[in-house]
Amino acid sequence: MSNFNSYYNSETIRQVISVVVLNEHNVLSRIVGLFSARGYNIDSLTVAPMEDSPYSRMTIVTTGDKRVIDQIVKQLNKLIPVLKVNEHKNVIEKDTVLMKFSIDNNLADIDVIARAYHGAIQNVTHDSIIVSATDSSDRIINFIKVMEKFNPLEVVRSGIVAMER
Amino acid sequence: MRMSGAKMVIESLHKEGVEVVFGYPGGAIMNVYDEIYKQNYFEHILNRHEQACVIAAEGYARSTGKTGVAIVTSGPGFTNAITGIADAYMDSIPIVIISGQVPTTIIGTDGFQEIDAVGISRPCTKHNYLVNKIEDLPRIIKEAFHLASTGRPGPVHVDIPKDITAQIGDFIYPSEVNMPTYKPTMNYNKKQLKRAMEAISNAKKPLLYVGGGAILSNCGYEIRDLAKKLNIPAVETLMARGVMGDENPLFFGMLGMHGEYSANMAAHETDLLISLGARFDDRVTGRLDEFASKAKVIHIDIDPTSIAKLVVADYPIVGDLRLTVQAMIEDIENHEINDFSNWVELLKEYREKEPLRYIDTDDLIKPQWPIERVGKILGDNAIISTDVGQHQMWTAQFFPFSHPRQWITSGGLGTMGFGLPAALGAARAFKGTNKVVVNFTGDGSILMNIQELMTCSEYELPVINIVLNNNYLGMVRQWQTMFYENRLAETDLTAQPKFKMLAEAFNCLGYTVSTKKEFDEAFKDAVEKRKPAMIEVIVARNEEVLPMVPNGHSLNEMTLLKGDK
Numbered sequence: 001m002s003n004f005n006s007y008y009n010s011e012t013i014r015q016v017i018s019v020v021v022l023n024e025h026n027v028l029s030r031i032v033g034l035f036s037a038r039g040y041n042i043d044s045l046t047v048a049p050m051e052d053s054p055y056s057r058m059t060i061v062t063t064g065d066k067r068v069i070d071q072i073v074k075q076l077n078k079l080i081p082v083l084k085v086n087e088h089k090n091v092i093e094k095d096t097v098l099m100k101f102s103i104d105n106n107l108a109d110i111d112v113i114a115r116a117y118h119g120a121i122q123n124v125t126h127d128s129i130i131v132s133a134t135d136s137s138d139r140i141i142n143f144i145k146v147m148e149k150f151n152p153l154e155v156v157r158s159g160i161v162a163m164e165r
Numbered sequence: 166m167r168m169s170g171a172k173m174v175i176e177s178l179h180k181e182g183v184e185v186v187f188g189y190p191g192g193a194i195m196n197v198y199d200e201i202y203k204q205n206y207f208e209h210i211l212n213r214h215e216q217a218c219v220i221a222a223e224g225y226a227r228s229t230g231k232t233g234v235a236i237v238t239s240g241p242g243f244t245n246a247i248t249g250i251a252d253a254y255m256d257s258i259p260i261v262i263i264s265g266q267v268p269t270t271i272i273g274t275d276g277f278q279e280i281d282a283v284g285i286s287r288p289c290t291k292h293n294y295l296v297n298k299i300e301d302l303p304r305i306i307k308e309a310f311h312l313a314s315t316g317r318p319g320p321v322h323v324d325i326p327k328d329i330t331a332q333i334g335d336f337i338y339p340s341e342v343n344m345p346t347y348k349p350t351m352n353y354n355k356k357q358l359k360r361a362m363e364a365i366s367n368a369k370k371p372l373l374y375v376g377g378g379a380i381l382s383n384c385g386y387e388i389r390d391l392a393k394k395l396n397i398p399a400v401e402t403l404m405a406r407g408v409m410g411d412e413n414p415l416f417f418g419m420l421g422m423h424g425e426y427s428a429n430m431a432a433h434e435t436d437l438l439i440s441l442g443a444r445f446d447d448r449v450t451g452r453l454d455e456f457a458s459k460a461k462v463i464h465i466d467i468d469p470t471s472i473a474k475l476v477v478a479d480y481p482i483v484g485d486l487r488l489t490v491q492a493m494i495e496d497i498e499n500h501e502i503n504d505f506s507n508w509v510e511l512l513k514e515y516r517e518k519e520p521l522r523y524i525d526t527d528d529l530i531k532p533q534w535p536i537e538r539v540g541k542i543l544g545d546n547a548i549i550s551t552d553v554g555q556h557q558m559w560t561a562q563f564f565p566f567s568h569p570r571q572w573i574t575s576g577g578l579g580t581m582g583f584g585l586p587a588a589l590g591a592a593r594a595f596k597g598t599n600k601v602v603v604n605f606t607g608d609g610s611i612l613m614n615i616q617e618l619m620t621c622s623e624y625e626l627p628v629i630n631i632v633l634n635n636n637y638l639g640m641v642r643q644w645q646t647m648f649y650e651n652r653l654a655e656t657d658l659t660a661q662p663k664f665k666m667l668a669e670a671f672n673c674l675g676y677t678v679s680t681k682k683e684f685d686e687a688f689k690d691a692v693e694k695r696k697p698a699m700i701e702v703i704v705a706r707n708e709e710v711l712p713m714v715p716n717g718h719s720l721n722e723m724t725l726l727k728g729d730k
Contacts (some may be wrong), residue, residue, distance in 0.1 A: 021346075022346055025295075025297075026283060026287075026295070029284070029287065030287060033287055033288060037288050067473070070473065071470065071474060074469050074470040075470050077469070077470075078468070078469070078470050080291070080292040080312065080344070080346060080347050081346055082346055083345060083346045
């Protein structure tokens, strides 16, 4: 038998997986329980019902070597309420972030940067503004970094949604 | 027809052909019990602990291949059942567990005897359900039986709130299951099978590595056929004992930590390991990177997650083992298969050089002796269950198994307390036949579910419990001796009950024996009287389970019989 580790490339990869599941109670905990019980990573997880169907789609971003990713896909497939698991190769990914800033900042600067990241000011009150941006995950990370100089009061990210090209 | 949810449970079990359920009543399941009182479809066996209900259902399932059923109440009833459920999950045993739950109006309020049952059972069931609406109840029970027994079998749990069992609804039992998300792969891929058969034709030292899946898919006799037609040697895991039949000239023993020399050397030297429903458990493989290190692997399993989980599968085949093995047998004529006689002869030499043995004495009973003795007396008439520990390994090593489902043991989870309830489940399954159910147990294990002697005597289930008493938690003591410089932390069981009196207190036959002659007399008496019995056998205290592959070593680094080489 060839050495298991050399058979699989042990390099850690980031994998986007979408899972179509029956839209029933407990299904989210089954998925999350699978990851926690077997020691797999969840970097991001989003879930929403699918149009006109009894199913929901989950988009999971995980990391691991090829062997781990293979097992995750197989184990997900094994869960009874899972209809389909897609191991995405070539996807458009979108991540959304909401950031709240004090109204005392330079609003013009914030607006310009947000626009560069497909974002915009969403809401303004007498003491704060909320900006959103929707872009690829690494660009959103970058956006958050750039905006740190405005001392954000609150940052909320959506997690990733993805679609095969 | 309109009826209560409780009545629906009974009618559904009847539709599934259930002939016996093992259970224990309580507050949240009382509506169901009221209907059990009124029905005469099936027998209800009242165990004395919920863990034993589930394990008895397992014993029934393991010995017959049918799906076992256990019914328990909410809260502590259900948490008691969990060990049994986890046990069934680890060994892929088809059982359906029905539990009561507090009324839906109380769920989430920390009500009396409330526990998040589906939350607790999720990691150790194949699937589980909380019934929210009475109209779902028949469909869910139908699905539960289907899921438990198809694909890779396993336990399925159905949790039913008390108000659902009280409600009235229409009972429409589905004639078939419609689950678009559940489609286990039964049929092997033909290309993969062809490649595997070509690998067999080209191999020089192929080896059948037979696992518990061979029993679950009922293909023991097909595997014997395959081995014979190809003249390939075979070894078994603990879970597969009995598949090949110990008298089979192509059988070279159990492999693994306490496996036979010939079996472990076969795995070490093979150039093509053919895994039939085995899962490369760490107790089998020893050091994984050195397990079958010279071999390519054909890996056949119905569960795709088992394939390439721990080792590389050069020729993976996902499918039902029985269908796959049948196809392999049919395909043999299309291949020119090598002659493997030299390989078989080599393994015979290994077996003759280092047979399984122990140093017998006449003044003191060695624990292996009663096991061999019962094998000689009962032969294939016996159904053997065990608890967990040294006696379990000795039984796997020294009992002459002749057919599948003759051997019932807790493999994956290693549940102490398993033996007696499992044996009573098997005894119920074979009640009225000439089969004799014997439970080999230890002085540690037996006390974990001793109360089931009461169930045995109430329902006249003539289980013969043979307690191999060495006044130790023997297996832990063995490890302490070998790996912890003999520091026997909390494994000395000198303080013990009077087992004979204990048996009699439960209205069973009780014996204490310390000579071979006494053992023969007691065993004969128990078999003849056909009553549940407990025979305490005083055995040599410090006997060890050998051979042994120490943890973290490879299979060819075995400690063989001590002082005899």
